[in-house]
Amino acid sequence: MVTAAGAWLLGLIVCLAMGGGRGTDQVPVLAWSTEGSLWESQPPPSEGRILSGPQLASYLDPGLVKGPKTVVLFLQDKLSVDDFTVYGGVYSNMQENAFRNLQAALESSPSSLVLPSVDWHATGSLLASLQASVGSTPLYVDPLTIRDLRLNATVPSLLAVRLPYTSSSILMPPKEALSANDDVLGKVLAVLRGDGVPFTAILTASRPSRVVREMAGPLARAGRQLLAAKDEGRMVHPPLAFNVSGSPCILLWAARVLVGRGKVHAELTNRTFGEGATVSAERSTCDSHSANLVLDYGSVEGLGLVKITFKMSNQSYKVSGKPWFTLDQVDISVDTDQVTFNVSEVYAPVAYSYRCNSVSSLPRSGTVLQPSSPSSQDWLLHFQDFQIQGFSVQGMNFSYASDCAGFFTPAIWMGLITSLLMVLILTYGLHMVTGLKTMDRFDDPKGPSISVPQTE
Structure with missing residues (x-):
C-alpha cells in the first residue's frame, strides 16, 4: 500500500496482511527517502493485489526520477509480511522488535512507500532494473567498506547491501538473523546521514520467507491463521548448469549455500543461482569417467577470492552390476589458502542424481x-x-x-521398537493366562466333623 510515515507504519503492514491475499509467491517492498513529496500522488494498489515487475517499476519511478541521485538497495535473501507480524513487536506480549532501525528510518523519513505484495520474480531482478533507471553499475558495500566511500550527491550512485536471512536453526534463529540484518541497515544509514548524503533506500527480498510461529499471541485466535507455516515451492530458482557444446553436463541445486572461515560467514545462494547469479563455472570439466564442477565466485566480502570445486567420479561395481557416481571431495580455495573436505555417503547410480536435505561440515549435520x-x-x-x-x-x-535418507529413519526405528515391546508384553501375558491350572484338591466343609474324646 502507499505511503505514509509514522509510528504506525509497521502496524499498517500487519493490517494489510490481514486484509490482503496471501500466498507464497510475494514479498514486501519498502522504500523511503530523505526528500519529501515523492510518492504522495501514487494511487494505492487494490487490496490483495500482487504487483508485477512493470507495476513495481511504476511505483518506484517517482522516487528514482525526482529523488536523490544516491540509491541504496537492501536486498535480503528472504522476507515476508509475516516476518513483521511475528518479529516486529507489534503486540505488547511479543518479543522485542527485530526491526528497530527500519521502523525509525520510516518514521523519520519525509517520504516513504510500502508495497506489501510484490511478485518475488520482480524483486529478484530489481537490482538490474535499478541499474538501468539510475544509470550506474551497482556497488556492493557493507558497514565497513561504505565508510571508505566518498559519495558525490550530484553523481548517480547505486549501492547494494545484501542481508542474508536464515530460516534454519543451524546458525541462529530467524529473529536473531533479522535483528542482525536490521543492525547492518542501521549502520549503513548512519554512515550516509553522517556524511550528509541525500539518498533513497529500498528494502526487499529475492524470495518469500517461511515464517514459523514462535509463540501464541493475539493472532493465534485469528480465523485466517496468518502465521501458519507455508509450503514454499522447492524449485524457487533453476539449477546451475555447466554446458558442453550447448548441452548441460553437470547440474547443481541448493536452497542455501554458506561458506565461512572462523567467525566470518558468507551467503552465496544468490551469487550461485537465479537471475542475479555472478558465479563462473567456465573452468569445469566433464567426461564419461570424471566430472569437476568449479565455481569461481570472485571476491566475496569478508573472505576474499572464493572458489569451490566438486570432484566426482564414475565407476562400475561388479557386485551391483551397474555403474555408480560418487562425490569424492570438495575443495575450497580462498585467496592462497585451500581446504579439502573428504566426502562420505554421497553416491548414486550413474543414471540418477543425488539429493540430501543437508550436506555440511557442521558436526550436528552428520559431517x-x-x-x-x-x-x-x-x-x-x-x-x-x-x-x-x-x-x-x-x-x-x-x-x-x-x-540420502534411509528407509529406516529414527522415527521408524522408534515405532518398531515400541511395537516389539508391546508384542513381548502381550505374549508374556498370554503365556501366563494359558499356564493357569485348576486345583486338583479342595477342602470339603460338609465332611464329617472331627470328634475329640474327652477324659475326666
Whole structure:
C-alpha cells in the first residue's frame, strides 16, 4: 500500500496482511527517502493485489526520477509480511522488535512507500532494473567498506547491501538473523546521514520467507491463521548448469549455500543461482569417467577470492552390476589458502542424481563433509536441500533422485521398537493366562466333623 510515515507504519503492514491475499509467491517492498513529496500522488494498489515487475517499476519511478541521485538497495535473501507480524513487536506480549532501525528510518523519513505484495520474480531482478533507471553499475558495500566511500550527491550512485536471512536453526534463529540484518541497515544509514548524503533506500527480498510461529499471541485466535507455516515451492530458482557444446553436463541445486572461515560467514545462494547469479563455472570439466564442477565466485566480502570445486567420479561395481557416481571431495580455495573436505555417503547410480536435505561440515549435520586436516576445522561449508548430478544429464531437469535418507529413519526405528515391546508384553501375558491350572484338591466343609474324646 502507499505511503505514509509514522509510528504506525509497521502496524499498517500487519493490517494489510490481514486484509490482503496471501500466498507464497510475494514479498514486501519498502522504500523511503530523505526528500519529501515523492510518492504522495501514487494511487494505492487494490487490496490483495500482487504487483508485477512493470507495476513495481511504476511505483518506484517517482522516487528514482525526482529523488536523490544516491540509491541504496537492501536486498535480503528472504522476507515476508509475516516476518513483521511475528518479529516486529507489534503486540505488547511479543518479543522485542527485530526491526528497530527500519521502523525509525520510516518514521523519520519525509517520504516513504510500502508495497506489501510484490511478485518475488520482480524483486529478484530489481537490482538490474535499478541499474538501468539510475544509470550506474551497482556497488556492493557493507558497514565497513561504505565508510571508505566518498559519495558525490550530484553523481548517480547505486549501492547494494545484501542481508542474508536464515530460516534454519543451524546458525541462529530467524529473529536473531533479522535483528542482525536490521543492525547492518542501521549502520549503513548512519554512515550516509553522517556524511550528509541525500539518498533513497529500498528494502526487499529475492524470495518469500517461511515464517514459523514462535509463540501464541493475539493472532493465534485469528480465523485466517496468518502465521501458519507455508509450503514454499522447492524449485524457487533453476539449477546451475555447466554446458558442453550447448548441452548441460553437470547440474547443481541448493536452497542455501554458506561458506565461512572462523567467525566470518558468507551467503552465496544468490551469487550461485537465479537471475542475479555472478558465479563462473567456465573452468569445469566433464567426461564419461570424471566430472569437476568449479565455481569461481570472485571476491566475496569478508573472505576474499572464493572458489569451490566438486570432484566426482564414475565407476562400475561388479557386485551391483551397474555403474555408480560418487562425490569424492570438495575443495575450497580462498585467496592462497585451500581446504579439502573428504566426502562420505554421497553416491548414486550413474543414471540418477543425488539429493540430501543437508550436506555440511557442521558436526550436528552428520559431517558428510569431513575436513582432511586439523587446520580445516575452522572452515564451514554448508548446503541446504542439496542436489547434484554429474553424469547422464538430459536437459535442465534432474534425473530420478537417490535420496540420502534411509528407509529406516529414527522415527521408524522408534515405532518398531515400541511395537516389539508391546508384542513381548502381550505374549508374556498370554503365556501366563494359558499356564493357569485348576486345583486338583479342595477342602470339603460338609465332611464329617472331627470328634475329640474327652477324659475326666
